[in-house]
Amino acid sequence: MDANELLAWARGSGFDIALTIFVAGMLLRLLEVLALGNKPDLSAPRGSGPKGGVQTLLSRNLPRKAVFDREPLRIINGYVLHIGFFIVLFLYGPHIVLFESFLGFGWPGLPSGVIDAVGAITILSLIAALVFRLNNKVIRFISTKDDYVAWAVTLLPLLTGYLTYNHLVASYTMMLALHLLSVELLLVVAPFTKLTHMFSFAMARWYQGYQAGRRGVES
Amino acid sequence: MMSTISNDKQFRDALNGLNAQQQRLVGALFVENVLGLSNDPRVAQSLVVAKGTDLAEDVVNLARRSIKAACLEAHTRCGADGEWTDQAGYFVARAAEACLEPEGRSQGKGAAWKAAMSARMARTCLAADSDEDAHDTESQAQYQILTSYLDA
Amino acid sequence: MSAPSVEKGIQAIKGQIDAPVASFFSACVHCGLCAEACLFYTETGDPKYTPINKVEPMRRIWEREYTLFGKAKAALGLSKEVDADTFAEWETLVYDGCTLCGRCSLVCPVGNDISGMIRKIREGFAAAGYAPEGLIGASTRAVEIGSPMGVKLPAVQAQIKHLQKNTGLDVPIDAKGAEYLVLLSSMEIMNFPEYLEAIARIMHQAGKSWTIASKAFEATNSGIQIGVSDIAKLLVSRVVDAADELGVKTVISPECGHAFTAIRWDGANLIGRPYGFEVKHILEVLDEFVKKGLIKTEGMEDAKLTYHDPCQIARKGGVVEQPRNLLNRIASNFVEMEDAGEMNWCCGGGGGVSANERADELKLTAFNRKKAQLEALGVDTLVTACANCRLTLEEGLEENNMDIPIVGLTEMLAEYLVEDDKEQA
Numbered sequence: 001m002d003a004n005e006l007l008a009w010a011r012g013s014g015f016d017i018a019l020t021i022f023v024a025g026m027l028l029r030l031l032e033v034l035a036l037g038n039k040p041d042l043s044a045p046r047g048s049g050p051k052g053g054v055q056t057l058l059s060r061n062l063p064r065k066a067v068f069d070r071e072p073l074r075i076i077n078g079y080v081l082h083i084g085f086f087i088v089l090f091l092y093g094p095h096i097v098l099f100e101s102f103l104g105f106g107w108p109g110l111p112s113g114v115i116d117a118v119g120a121i122t123i124l125s126l127i128a129a130l131v132f133r134l135n136n137k138v139i140r141f142i143s144t145k146d147d148y149v150a151w152a153v154t155l156l157p158l159l160t161g162y163l164t165y166n167h168l169v170a171s172y173t174m175m176l177a178l179h180l181l182s183v184e185l186l187l188v189v190a191p192f193t194k195l196t197h198m199f200s201f202a203m204a205r206w207y208q209g210y211q212a213g214r215r216g217v218e219s
Numbered sequence: 220m221m222s223t224i225s226n227d228k229q230f231r232d233a234l235n236g237l238n239a240q241q242q243r244l245v246g247a248l249f250v251e252n253v254l255g256l257s258n259d260p261r262v263a264q265s266l267v268v269a270k271g272t273d274l275a276e277d278v279v280n281l282a283r284r285s286i287k288a289a290c291l292e293a294h295t296r297c298g299a300d301g302e303w304t305d306q307a308g309y310f311v312a313r314a315a316e317a318c319l320e321p322e323g324r325s326q327g328k329g330a331a332w333k334a335a336m337s338a339r340m341a342r343t344c345l346a347a348d349s350d351e352d353a354h355d356t357e358s359q360a361q362y363q364i365l366t367s368y369l370d371a
Numbered sequence: 372m373s374a375p376s377v378e379k380g381i382q383a384i385k386g387q388i389d390a391p392v393a394s395f396f397s398a399c400v401h402c403g404l405c406a407e408a409c410l411f412y413t414e415t416g417d418p419k420y421t422p423i424n425k426v427e428p429m430r431r432i433w434e435r436e437y438t439l440f441g442k443a444k445a446a447l448g449l450s451k452e453v454d455a456d457t458f459a460e461w462e463t464l465v466y467d468g469c470t471l472c473g474r475c476s477l478v479c480p481v482g483n484d485i486s487g488m489i490r491k492i493r494e495g496f497a498a499a500g501y502a503p504e505g506l507i508g509a510s511t512r513a514v515e516i517g518s519p520m521g522v523k524l525p526a527v528q529a530q531i532k533h534l535q536k537n538t539g540l541d542v543p544i545d546a547k548g549a550e551y552l553v554l555l556s557s558m559e560i561m562n563f564p565e566y567l568e569a570i571a572r573i574m575h576q577a578g579k580s581w582t583i584a585s586k587a588f589e590a591t592n593s594g595i596q597i598g599v600s601d602i603a604k605l606l607v608s609r610v611v612d613a614a615d616e617l618g619v620k621t622v623i624s625p626e627c628g629h630a631f632t633a634i635r636w637d638g639a640n641l642i643g644r645p646y647g648f649e650v651k652h653i654l655e656v657l658d659e660f661v662k663k664g665l666i667k668t669e670g671m672e673d674a675k676l677t678y679h680d681p682c683q684i685a686r687k688g689g690v691v692e693q694p695r696n697l698l699n700r701i702a703s704n705f706v707e708m709e710d711a712g713e714m715n716w717c718c719g720g721g722g723g724v725s726a727n728e729r730a731d732e733l734k735l736t737a738f739n740r741k742k743a744q745l746e747a748l749g750v751d752t753l754v755t756a757c758a759n760c761r762l763t764l765e766e767g768l769e770e771n772n773m774d775i776p777i778v779g780l781t782e783m784l785a786e787y788l789v790e791d792d793k794e795q796a
Contacts, residue, residue, distance in 0.1 A: 028439060029397060029438070032393065032437060032438050032439070033390050033393040033394045033397055034390055035390075036388060036389050036390040036392075036393050036437060037389060037390055038389050038390045038391055039389065039640070041636075041639075041640060042639035042640050042643070042644060042645050043635065043636045043637075043638065043639045043640060043645075044639070044645065044646065044649065044650070046689060056482055057482075060479070060480050060481065060482050063404070063478070063480070064408075064477065064478050064714060065714075066408070066478075066710050066714050067404055067407045067408055067478045070407045070413075071404065071407055075404070078402070078480075136403065137416075137418050138403035138406040138407075138412070138418045138421050139401060139402070139403040140418075141418035141419070141421065141424070142401050142403060142418070142421055142423060142424055143401055144401070147400075147401050191440075192440050194399065194400050194401065196397045196398070197397065197398045197399070197400050197481055200394050200397035200398040200481075201398045201480075201481040201482065203390075203394035203397075203398070204391070204394045204395050204397075204398040204479075204481050204482040204483050205481065205482030206482070207390070207391035207394055207395075207482075207484070208391070208476065208482050208483070208484040208487075209482065211484070215636060215689060216689040217686065217687060217688065217689040217713075218477065218686065218689070218691075218713035219477070227536075227537060227539075283774075284772075284774075287769060288769060291762075291765055291766055291769055294561075294562050294762060295520060295561050295562065296505075296725065296726065296728070297509075297519075297520075297558055297720070297725040297726045297759050297762065298505055298506065298508065298509030298519045298520060298591075298593060298596075298723070298725070298726025299505065299508070299509070299520060299726065300508065300512060300520065300521050301518075301520040301521045301522060301557070301561050303526060306561055306562075309561075309562065336537060339533060339537070340530075340533060340564060343529050343530060343532070343533040344529075346525075346529040346532075347522075347523075347525060347526035347529045347530075355536070358536065
């Protein structure tokens with residue numbers, strides 16, 4: 001298979017397979033959670049569950065001061081990582097075109113030069129995250145293979161994307177093919193790793209927030 | 220001269236008329252009356268300090284720490300099988316602790332009154348396990364102790 | 372409790388896994404921030420106390436039983452076991468090194484209620500026979516005698532007599548139709564009887580009808596602490612039955628942390644139906660009384676003091692403002708420690724830790740966090756509203772040569788109460 005054939009496959013069947021596995025896999029994970037059910041709380045409520053759910057969906061976006069003060073760099077790095085990833089994923093022209101082909105609508109993006117810089121920063125941030133993971137005794141202690149796999153499959157699309165855009169390492173066609181394949185790898189692997197958090201975080205925040213809202217306690 | 224004290228109102232009024240030093244002394248007398256309910260030697264030792272005069276600051280502080288420790292050790296741990304006879308010792312220690320409390324911490328209650336209450340509580344502990352109710356006897360004894368002190 | 376076994380433990384843990392728990396495990400990204408909120412980690416530096424690590428056995432069971440991928444892994448022999456060794460290794464993490472304080476739950480970025488999961492996993496440990504001796508004793512006594520510390524009705528009656536003679540106030544027992552049913556914790560009955568006296572004086576002044584129930588005076592719920600819902604249910608039922616029988620409007624939970632959690636939040640779910648009465652913490656009631664002008668205070672404490680928020684009452688109970696409202700009325704020099712309120716640090720003795728002798732040293736190490744908070748402030752007095760916090764703090768202060776007296780808020784309020792002088796002659 002030469003670069004062109006690889007790219008064609010990655011753009012076609014490869015993407016279809018990966019997306020199907022991603023969607024089916026994520027749906028499965030979510031249903032596995034929901035199927036377990038949640039008993040209603042019979043205690044007398046003090047406040048509103050839904051309000052608490054919504055509030056918590058938002059409140060956990062920011063760290064508590066007491067914890068931030070203990071790990072400011074690591075926490076800030078987490079933001080850089082996520083925000084950078086989203087900017088690159090959602091605000092890059094060619095990506096928006098792809099989304100448009102599925103959704104039927106698009107949105108304005110950022111100049112490619114900006115995306116390139118953000119991408120570079122995000123890659124550095126991911127590397128920093130790995131350094132933190134290996135050096136912080138708490139995270140190192142609780143880390144499993146899953147964490148490292150998730151890290152790798154998240155890094156690859158960013159890295160190959162950066163290399164593609166900057167015409168580095170191999171021919172443009174080959175790099176693009178590799179980039180797409182790395183995205184497909186991420187899609188296929190994601191439902192089986194902690195990357196499920198991209199959806200389950202909302203459920204977790206909602207469940208705890210709902211109970212807290214009902215009880216009128218902080219969340 | 221105070222007429223015989225026969226109820227708590229008179230008891231409290233008489234106690235309130237005492238100065239800090241006198242309260243410590245009288246409090247110590249109340250504790251002595253229930254000393255037998257505690258087997259911690261630190262209680263008796265603290266009473267010596269409570270009754271003393273012109274003692275150095277660090278002697279008093281040492282005694283305070285010692286009786287505080289005695290209280291803590293005597294209390295029943297959360298969830299443990301409570302023994303009321305042992306718990307009596309806790310209240311005796313608390314009574315002694317009250318005698319040594321620094322001024323300004325009593326929150327409006329005199330040291331002697333607090334010591335008296337804890338001493339009565341110590342006696343009440345014995346009633347927890349049995350039918351014997353020596354509470355009244357203890358109050359009466361305290362009235363007597365105070366009267367004797369005032370008459371002296 | 373029937374004969375424990377590892378199999379029963381695993382089944383118990385399985386039974387505790389619901390959608391929320393599954394969502395928590397799915398969302399956890401191993402960021403480790405929960406450790407930064409946990410005083411057992413911050414004061415020991417030992418990563419094994421990382422909260423999410425405490426529930427690792429539950430995670431293994433969840434993955435194996437409730438996820439397709441996990442089932443496949445197990446079939447291929449690729450998943451980690453949960454066996455006797457697991458229970459043995461995790462016992463001290465789940466009991467000694469956790470007070471169920473809930474700080475971890477509050478800081479998790481993805482919203483996991485980790486302390487809730489630790490409470491759930493205790494069901495498995497108890498069923499497997501891996502619960503601390505002190506808690507087993509306490510729960511057994513609670514079930515058989517009615518109090519985890521073996522306090523029987525005659526003891527309470529003796530204290531009531533003592534109170535009646537000293538204050539001239541009546542303490543009603545089993546008064547039908549009273550507005551309030553007052554519960555007491557054994558810790559208060561045994562170590563801080565001033566609490567009951569304060570209640571009597573305050574109720575009298577407020578002109579409210581109240582009562583104690585002879586069949587259910589105990590507020591402490593050892594079942595919650597050890598993690599055996601059957602016991603928790605039995606203990607709560609006693610209170611519910613008494614409250615129903617006496618027809619009270621409101622049940623008042625005393626100054627004891629987990630007692631409030633048990634009766635206010637867990638109770639209805641344990642017995643499977645909503646209550647026919649309200650449940651309030653004593654601080655909520657006092658705040659109400661003051662706001663309605665039913666009780667007035669006079670004078671102020673001018674010593675520099677601060678307030679320690681009991682975890683179950685503040686963070687988990689939502690009673691944060693009320694103690695401050697009350698304190699501001701009777702204290703002229705009330706200063707807040709750093710992280711006061713919902714994010715306050717645990718005393719280190721709650722959730723069954725103080726009943727567990729094996730955890731004594733760890734508890735004292737954990738206290739260093741509270742010590743740091745206090746040293747930064749430099750106060751003359753510490754006020755709190757939980758008998759267990761009180762003793763844990765006293766022990767910690769004593770160990771560290773810190774001379775700061777501790778006082779209960781209800782008791783303190785009673786000191787400054789304006790009372791119509793009705794002492795009997």
